Amino acid sequence: MLLEAERAGQPFFAFRDHLGALRLFVVPEGDGTSSVGRRTEMDLSIPWDGEVSGVHAELQVIGGELAIVDDGLSRNGTYLNADRISGRQRLRDGDRIRVGRTVLAYRSPGADTVHETISAMHTPALMELTDTQRRVLIALCRPFRDGAGFASPATNQQIASEVFLSVDTVKTHLRILFAKFELGELPQNEKRSRLAECVLRFGIVSQRDLS
Numbered sequence: 191m192l193l194e195a196e197r198a199g200q201p202f203f204a205f206r207d208h209l210g211a212l213r214l215f216v217v218p219e220g221d222g223t224s225s226v227g228r229r230t231e232m233d234l235s236i237p238w239d240g241e242v243s244g245v246h247a248e249l250q251v252i253g254g255e256l257a258i259v260d261d262g263l264s265r266n267g268t269y270l271n272a273d274r275i276s277g278r279q280r281l282r283d284g285d286r287i288r289v290g291r292t293v294l295a296y297r298s299p300g301a302d303t304v305h306e307t308i309s310a311m312h313t314p315a316l317m318e319l320t321d322t323q324r325r326v327l328i329a330l331c332r333p334f335r336d337g338a339g340f341a342s343p344a345t346n347q348q349i350a351s352e353v354f355l356s357v358d359t360v361k362t363h364l365r366i367l368f369a370k371f372e373l374g375e376l377p378q379n380e381k382r383s384r385l386a387e388c389v390l391r392f393g394i395v396s397q398r399d400l401s
Contacts, residue, residue, distance in 0.1 A: 196297065196299045197299075198216075198299075199299050200216050200217065200219065200299070201216075201217040201256060201296070201297065201298040201299070202214050202215060202216045202217060202296075202297055203215045203217075203234070203287075203294040203295065203296055203297070204294070204295045204297060204392065204393065205236075205292055205293060205294045205295065205393060206292075206293075206393070207238055208238035208239070215233075215234045215294075217249065217251065217256060218233075218251070220251065221251050221252055221253065222250075222251055223248050223249065223250050223251075224248065224249040225245060225248055225249075226246050226247045226248065226249060226289060227242060227243055227244050227245040227246040227247070227263075228240075228242040228243060228244050228246065228290075229244045229245065232245070232246075233249075234249070234294075236289065236290065236292050239289070239290040239291050239292045240290070241266050241289075241290030241291055242264075242266075242289050242290035242292065243263060243264040243265050243266070245263050246260070246263060246264040246268065246289050246290075247259060247260040247263055247264060247268045247289060248260075248263070250278065255280060256280070256281045256296075256298070257278045257279060257280045257281060258270060258275065258278070258279050258281055258287055259277065259278045259279075260275055260276070260277075261276070261277050261278075264289070266290060268287065268288070268289055269287065269288040269289075269397075270285060270286070270287055271285055271286055272286075272288075272397055281296050281298075282296075282298070283296065283297060283298040284296065284297075284391045286390070286391060286392075286393055288396065288397065288398075291396075291398055293393035293396040293397075293398075294393065295391065295392045295393040319370075319394070322353070322355075322363065323363055323366070323367060324394075324395075325352075325353045326349055326353060326355075326360060326363045326364065326367070327367065327385075327389050327394065327395050328395050328399045328400065329344055329348065329349040329352040329353050330343050330344050330349055330364075330382065330385065330386055330389075331343065331344075331386045331389060331390055331395045331399075331400060332344050332348075332352065332400055334386065334390060334400065335397065335400035335401060342383070343382045343383055343385070343386040346360045346361055346364070364381075364382070364385075367385060368381050368385065371384075371385055371388055371389075373385055373388075
């Protein structure tokens with residue numbers, strides 16, 4: 191699903207529903223506005239999330255640029271990369287929008303930095319994680335819970351203590367995750383940071399998971 195969307199070249203949002211299934215919303219071509227909210231008649235409808243307003247926000251395409259707009263429509267606010275927005279905010283490839291408990295990961299395959307920022311996301315299998323793998327990823331990203339961009343991922347010992355596994359078992363899971371996210375060729379000292387970056391940018395681990 192992700193591979194097909196990226197090959198199509200049209201900007202899209204990827205997110206998970208209440209059952210954990212991957213969903214995509216492809217941004218319509220040309221200038222225009224798309225609605226976001228809990229109501230079923232919204233263009234991007236999120237009916238399962240009770241913290242999303244009926245009409246929550248708008249997506250506006252102007253001159254080929256996409257922006258998220260929340261000028262008071264929502265009750266609980268709209269967050270762009272952990273910061274609450276007011277009015278219109280331009281979106282860039284890799285941005286993460288949170289409405290209610292739902293994280294929308296924005297992908298713009300035509301952006302110049304596409305291969306640099308999310309090169310490890312070119313396969314649907316990345317979203318097929320076991321419960322233990324997700325717990326390991328959440329523990330890995332725990333130091334980023336306050337939006338600290340300069341934090342370092344958790345150590346193997348820290349992960350092991352949080353998920354009640356041995357350090358050797360954590361290492362085994364991380365090796366599997368490095369392979370799944372196609373990070374195996376990176377230098378050893380870069381793999382953990384890049385893995386954390388990928389799962390946070392794409393919404394596989396959300397700020398709600400880290401709280």
